[in-house]
Amino acid sequence: MKSRLWLRWVWPVVPIFASLLVTSLLLYLFGASPIESFQAMLKGAFGDQSKTLSVLAFWVPLLLTATGLLVTFTAGLWNIGVEGQIVMGAIAASWVALRVEAPSPVLITLEILAAMAAGALWAGFSAVLKTRGKVHEIFSGLALNNIAIILTNYLISGPWQPSEGGSFRGTAPFQAEALFPLFGSSRFSPLSLVLALVAFGAVVVTLRGTLWGLQLKALGKNLRSAFLLGVSSEREMILAMMFCGALAGLGGGVRVLSWFDSLRQSISGGIGFLALLIVMLANYRAFWIPPISLFFSVVLNGAISLQLRTQLHSSLGGILTEMMVLFVVLFGDATKIKFLQRKKDHD
Amino acid sequence: MQIELRQIRKYFGPVRANDGISLTLEGGRIYGLLGENGAGKSTLMKILSGYQLPDSGDIFLDGQPQRFASPAEALGSGIGMLYQDPLDIPAFNVKDNYLLGRNRRVVLNYKTAKRELSEITTRFQFVLDQQASIESLSLGERQQLELTRLLVGGAQLLILDEPTTGISADQKEKLFASIKKLARDEGKTLILVSHKLDEVQELCDEAFVLRKGQLVGKIEIPCPNERLVEMMFGQIPLRSDRPGHTLGEPVLELKDLRIPTYRLTVKDINLTVHEGEIFGLAGLEGSGQQLVLRACAGLIKADHGHVSLAEQDITNWPFQRVRTAGVGFVAAGRLEEGLVADLSLTEHLVLSQPSRRFFIDWSDARKKIQDRIEQYQIVGSPDSGAEELSGGNQQRLLFGLLWESLKLILLEHPTRGLDVRSSDWIWDQLYQRRQAGTAILFMSSDLDEIIERSDRIAVFSGGKMSRTLDARQTNVDEIGHLIGGQE
Numbered sequence: 001m002k003s004r005l006w007l008r009w010v011w012p013v014v015p016i017f018a019s020l021l022v023t024s025l026l027l028y029l030f031g032a033s034p035i036e037s038f039q040a041m042l043k044g045a046f047g048d049q050s051k052t053l054s055v056l057a058f059w060v061p062l063l064l065t066a067t068g069l070l071v072t073f074t075a076g077l078w079n080i081g082v083e084g085q086i087v088m089g090a091i092a093a094s095w096v097a098l099r100v101e102a103p104s105p106v107l108i109t110l111e112i113l114a115a116m117a118a119g120a121l122w123a124g125f126s127a128v129l130k131t132r133g134k135v136h137e138i139f140s141g142l143a144l145n146n147i148a149i150i151l152t153n154y155l156i157s158g159p160w161q162p163s164e165g166g167s168f169r170g171t172a173p174f175q176a177e178a179l180f181p182l183f184g185s186s187r188f189s190p191l192s193l194v195l196a197l198v199a200f201g202a203v204v205v206t207l208r209g210t211l212w213g214l215q216l217k218a219l220g221k222n223l224r225s226a227f228l229l230g231v232s233s234e235r236e237m238i239l240a241m242m243f244c245g246a247l248a249g250l251g252g253g254v255r256v257l258s259w260f261d262s263l264r265q266s267i268s269g270g271i272g273f274l275a276l277l278i279v280m281l282a283n284y285r286a287f288w289i290p291p292i293s294l295f296f297s298v299v300l301n302g303a304i305s306l307q308l309r310t311q312l313h314s315s316l317g318g319i320l321t322e323m324m325v326l327f328v329v330l331f332g333d334a335t336k337i338k339f340l341q342r343k344k345d346h347d
Numbered sequence: 348m349q350i351e352l353r354q355i356r357k358y359f360g361p362v363r364a365n366d367g368i369s370l371t372l373e374g375g376r377i378y379g380l381l382g383e384n385g386a387g388k389s390t391l392m393k394i395l396s397g398y399q400l401p402d403s404g405d406i407f408l409d410g411q412p413q414r415f416a417s418p419a420e421a422l423g424s425g426i427g428m429l430y431q432d433p434l435d436i437p438a439f440n441v442k443d444n445y446l447l448g449r450n451r452r453v454v455l456n457y458k459t460a461k462r463e464l465s466e467i468t469t470r471f472q473f474v475l476d477q478q479a480s481i482e483s484l485s486l487g488e489r490q491q492l493e494l495t496r497l498l499v500g501g502a503q504l505l506i507l508d509e510p511t512t513g514i515s516a517d518q519k520e521k522l523f524a525s526i527k528k529l530a531r532d533e534g535k536t537l538i539l540v541s542h543k544l545d546e547v548q549e550l551c552d553e554a555f556v557l558r559k560g561q562l563v564g565k566i567e568i569p570c571p572n573e574r575l576v577e578m579m580f581g582q583i584p585l586r587s588d589r590p591g592h593t594l595g596e597p598v599l600e601l602k603d604l605r606i607p608t609y610r611l612t613v614k615d616i617n618l619t620v621h622e623g624e625i626f627g628l629a630g631l632e633g634s635g636q637q638l639v640l641r642a643c644a645g646l647i648k649a650d651h652g653h654v655s656l657a658e659q660d661i662t663n664w665p666f667q668r669v670r671t672a673g674v675g676f677v678a679a680g681r682l683e684e685g686l687v688a689d690l691s692l693t694e695h696l697v698l699s700q701p702s703r704r705f706f707i708d709w710s711d712a713r714k715k716i717q718d719r720i721e722q723y724q725i726v727g728s729p730d731s732g733a734e735e736l737s738g739g740n741q742q743r744l745l746f747g748l749l750w751e752s753l754k755l756i757l758l759e760h761p762t763r764g765l766d767v768r769s770s771d772w773i774w775d776q777l778y779q780r781r782q783a784g785t786a787i788l789f790m791s792s793d794l795d796e797i798i799e800r801s802d803r804i805a806v807f808s809g810g811k812m813s814r815t816l817d818a819r820q821t822n823v824d825e826i827g828h829l830i831g832g833q834e
Contacts, residue, residue, distance in 0.1 A: 210706055211697065218698055222687040228678060229687070229698045229748070232667050 012281050012288050015331050016295070019323035026319070037306065037316065044305030045298040051305070053186035057259055059297040060192045061086070061251035065275035066282075066289050067200045068247030073284050074207060075240040076220030081126045081141025082248045083272030084148035085119040089249025090256045091152060092118030094171065094263040097178035097256070098160060104177040111178065111253055112195070119249015120242040122148065127241035131234040137241070145272075156265060170264040180258040189258040196254075199247055204286045216240055248272065274321070281328055296321065348374050348409055348425060348503040348536060350395075355404035357390050364390040365401065366560035372504065375534045377526060379547035379568065382557035383579055383632065383792045385763075388540050391557070392506050396428035397421030427502030431509045433489040441484075442477045445496055467495045471525040487518030494525070504536040505529065511546060512610055512633070523550060542631040543809070544572050544831045572831035573824050580794040580823075595622025596657070598786035599643065599755050604652035606638045613638050613810045616652070620755070620786045625777070627801030627818070628790040630830060634807035636790040640757050643788065644676040645669035657754055671701075673754035679763060681741040688734035692716050692727060692744060699748040723747040724772070739769040746776055756780065758789035762796060774800055794826065808832040 024034035045055050065082060072079040079085075092114040100110060122144055129135040155171070162172035180189035207213040215236050218226035227233045251271065256263055274296055282288035303317025350372040357365040365387045372378055382388050393399040395406065397415030406413050408424055415421040418428065439447065446460050461477060468475050473491040481489060490510060497505060507526070511519050527550070529535045541547055547554055548569050556564040556578040564578035597619045604616035613635040620626045628636035641647045643654055645666040654662045661669055670676070678684035686695065696716040697707055716729045723743045727736050736744060742765060749756065756777070762770035777787055777800075791797050797804055798818055806813040806829035813829040 209709075211704065214694055214697055214707065218687050218690055218694070221689050222683075224684050225682070225687045226698070227666070228676065228684055229695065230667065230670060231698065 011331075012283055012285075012292065015281060015324055015327035016292075018327045018331075019320060022323050023316070023320050027316075040306050041299065041302035041316075043302070045302035047305070049184075050186055051301065053183055053188040055294075055297045055301045056193065057186065057188035058301055059294050060189075060196045061254045061259070062271050062275055062278070062293045062297060063196045063290060064199055064251035064254065065248045065271055066278045066293050067196070067203050068244035068251075069275055069279045070203055070207070070284065070286060070289065071216065071240050072244045073279055074213070074220050075216040075237060076223065077127075077130075077237065077241060078136075078138050079123065079126070079141060079241060079244055080138045080276070081123060081144045082244065082275060083268055083270075084141065084145035085122045085245040085248035086252035086255070086268040086272050087145075087148035087152055088122040089115035089119040089252030090263060090267040091148070091155065091252075092249065093253035094155075094160070094174070094256050097174040098171065101175075102177075107178050108180065108191075108257075111257060112250060115249045115253030116246040117249070119245040119247070119252065121245070123241040123245025123248070124238060127238040131237060149266075152263065152267060153265065156263060160263065170260070170262045173261045174257070178257065179261055180254070182258060187259050189254070192254040192258055195250065199250070200286075200290065207286065212236070212239075248275075277321070277325055277328065281324070349407075350426075350504055350536065351407040351410075352391075352395065353405045353407065355391065355394060355406075356402045357394060357399065358402055363560040365394070365404075367404070368557070368560075368562050370555055370562060370565070372536050372538070374503070374536050375530055376552045377530045377537045377539060377550055379551035379554035380538055380540045380557070381542075381544075381547065381554055381575060381579055385559075385792075386557040386579075387560040388557055389508070392428060392508065392538070392540060395421070395504075396426055396506055398428070422497065422500045422502060425501055425503035426506070427497030427500060427504070428506040429490060429493055429497065429508065429510060431512060433486075433493040440478055440480045441475055441492055444481055444492065445499075463499050464495065467498055471495075471528065472521065473525075485515070485518070487514035487522070490514065490518075490522065498529075502535070504538070506538045506540065508540045509542065510539070511541075511543065526550060542633060544575055544631075547575070548572070573827035576794075576827035576830055577823060594624055595784060597621050598624075598657055599788060600653075600655045601639070601643070602653045602655075604639070604642065604649050604654065606635075606642050606647060606649045608638060608647070611635055611638070611810045613807075613812075616812050618805065618812070618815070620788050622784045622786055623781045624802050625781060625787045625789070625800055627797040627804045628788070628807060629794060629797045629804055629826060630790075630807030632792060635810040635812070636807040637759060639807075639812075640676075640759060640788065640790055643669075643755075644674060644757050646676075673750075673752070675749040675753045675756045677745050677749070677756070677758050677761065679759040681738065681745060682734060685745050686733035686741055689732050691730050691732060692720065692725070693729040695733060695744065695748060701750060719747040723776075739765045742769070742773065746773060752783070753780070753785050755786045755788065758787065760791055760793075761789055762791070762793070770796075794823070798826075806830055 027034040027037050044051060046052050065086060069079060069082060093111040096107065096111045096114045100107060102110070126137050126140045126144060129140040130137045156169070160171045180191050182189050207217070215226065215231045218229065218231055219233055219236055223233055252267065255267055255269070260267070275293070278289060278293050278296060282292050299320055300317045303315075303320070306316055353369050355365050355368045368387070368391060380388050380392070390399070394401045397418045397420050400416070406415070413424055415424065415426070421427070442457065442460055442464065445464055446455050446457070464475070464477060471491075473495065475488060475492060475495070484492070494505075510522060514522070526537055526539075530537055539547065539550060551568045554566050554568050554575065555562060556566070556575065558579060558581060566574060566578070599618070599620040601616050601618040604613070606613045611633065616639055618626075628639065630636050638647060642649050645661070645664050645668065648663050652662070653660055656672055656674065659672070661672060664672070682688055693709070693712050693716045696719065697712045713729045719725070720727065720729070723746060725736070725740050725743045725747065727740055727744075733741065733744065742762070761777070762773055765773065781787060798821065801818045804816045804818050804821060804826075806816070806826060808830060809832055811832075816825065
């Protein structure tokens with residue numbers, strides 16, 4: 001029993017190691033030294049201060065999104081639309097940054113609120129479509145993701161086009177007051193890290209110690225029984241989606257206001273889907289989420305400089321993450337693995 | 348073909364679904380298989396049709412021992428089963444569906460299929476458009492298609508599981524005509540698994556009755572309905588001479604209630620339950636009593652009539668609102684509808700209680716559940732998961748989670764699967780509740796329980812509710828009549 005419990009806890013590491021192993025094998029087959037490559041990757045991530053700050057800057061929106069997804073996964077919802085919620089958050093923050101003039105603290109507060117509201121609204125659509133229209137959240141999420149991306153492209157090439165002419169790449173840089181205060185000359189904003197850690201703390205407390213957290217847990221495990229025990233399933237599902245949407249939207253805001261300085265074409269950079277993977281890897285346990293999302297940030301940032309140092313393409317980072325997707329699917333989540341299950345008294 | 352089952356046994360854990368059943372079926376006859384829910388009918392038929400293997404026992408076809416590992420093998424030996432929900436693929440058309448079960452070649456032989464299909468459909472006067480997609484067919488038409496498939500597959504014994512549920516009167520007539528034709532003209536054996544006594548009376552030559560996994564009776568049909576009811580439920584003792592309760596004010600009133608559902612429409616329900624009264628709803632499973640209970644709980648909608656609780660109109664209020672108004676509801680499926688597997692007893696208590704505080708006071712909650720565990724004699728700890736409890740303890744927990752003061756308690760099979768001691772204990776709790784003025788409306792498939800525990804009784808049959816009976820004055824004959832749908 002004891003050793004099994006121990007296994008349950010380290011289970012998330014298994015797919016990571018397996019994918020490292022397979023990637024090493026691939027590197028070897030292509031005549032590159034795996035050790036050198038991974039070293040180059042680590043150097044790329046932690047080689048100097050600016051690189052480390054870059055890892056942190058990438059980590060924050062990822063952590064925010066994954067934290068939000070912890071709530072929807074607890075409630076048994078597949079919030080695939082999280083990607084679109086990030087984009088909508090970015091658009092709303094950009095709107096404030098482009099259109100409102102105010103002192104920096106007021107402007108930043110407004111941007112944060114707008115980003116959260118837009119993300120929540122976008123997630124709310126998915127939720128209402130589910131509870132009222134019987135559309136599964138996966139399908140509405142995918143559709144809403146595309147609509148959000150199309151809207152970005154329209155804004156960039158239309159109304160928010162830079163005055164010197166459309167480039168299809170982004171809007172003009174925002175006014176300086178609108179941007180998050182950055183650490184030195186990096187793209188890392190300490191403010192965003194504080195926000196992410198507060199959000200993470202709040203979610204941990206909510207899921208462990210509040211009635212709402214317990215209601216979501218019950219919904220996720222057995223919707224019918226939870227309903228009969230007094231959980232208003234529709235309201236709580238919508239709220240859970242909107243809660244996640246708000247955090248994802250904030251993540252999108254952080255992307256435009258610190259990582260970039262304008263609204264860009266692929267503003268999310270796939271963080272939404274990455275965050276889904278992180279939460280599944282963490283097996284829905286909160287405390288695995290910060291380290292795992294940090295790990296991904298290291299891999300993806302490190303891979304960028306890999307190409308400069310070795311002859312390998314930077315898609316190695318991508319290959320590594322895709323391998324992990326494969327292994328997560330293969331190993332499944334720990335609760336479903338037979339030999340890890342607690343033995344039931346009967347049956 | 349002669350089919351013989353010898354000493355068939357199938358246990359699921361402690362449940363003896365089939366406990367040594369032996370019976371013989373002759374060709375050219377129609378048999379009824381009767382028994383209440385959980386009597387073992389489905390298990391026996393699944394074994395006979397190759398869907399499940401028995402733990403022990405043998406099947407002989409014309410004296411030859413047989414063992415079926417799959418439904419396809421059973422059909423190969425001439426045994427086919429028509430399930431309540433036909434096993435077809437909705438997106439396919441009729442011909443493709445037919446071929447899916449028949450064709451074993453790479454290239455589909457549409458010509459033969461078309462000929463075979465039309466030959467059988469003409470023989471039984473089925474109207475099947477071969478190009479129609481399954482989705483566009485009614486349940487009755489899908490049944491006809493499935494029946495055709497089984498017949499072409501060479502079925503000599505056909506098992507029909509509740510075949511008339513959800514089909515139109517016209518289709519029912521056609522189905523019955525083809526059943527008779529199959530037996531009389533073609534010498535096939537048919538088994539009709541049914542809850543509907545009048546259908547068994549109309550169609551069958553002989554009926555087998557199962558109770559608690561054993562064959563308790565074999566009787567030539569037609570016979571009086573009461574005989575069948577008595578065999579299904581066993582000897583029913585008269586109600587013990589327990590004093591009735593003096594009736595208080597009306598708590599629950601149903602007026603001209605109509606509840607339409609896909610399978611059955613319940614109509615003209617008029618019923619009053621008073622403070623401190625225990626009202627029992629009898630009837631075979633699926634006769635409408637459950638729909639009435641659930642409409643009172645706000646789980647399904649009525650399209651006509653009124654439900655009022657203590658003189659307040661609560662018709663079609665949503666469940667949570669009905670609950671807050673003081674109605675407790677305990678469903679039959681404990682881990683499906685009631686408890687959440689993987690949540691602890693403490694967590695269940697927090698979820699179910701009326702307190703809506705934002706932060707949970709876990710130590711207070713643990714203290715409270717500890718009290719209930721003692722009071723309700725639950726074998727378990729505050730941290731046990733609900734799924735770790737035995738059935739009886741799950742039921743005790745569900746009662747422990749009911750709010751302290753309730754106007755009305757609605758119960759589905761309050762003691763199903765419990766031993767005598769646990770059942771008595773549950774009813775003691777309910778008697779205490781009624782002393783406090785709570786009205787209790789319950790359904791049960793256990794006639795003993797209905798007669799012994801209720802003050803008044805109503806019997807459901809095919810969606811109709813009988814007149815109200817006084818539990819102290821009724822007897823098994825009267826209830827038997829009403830269950831069979833006779834006034």
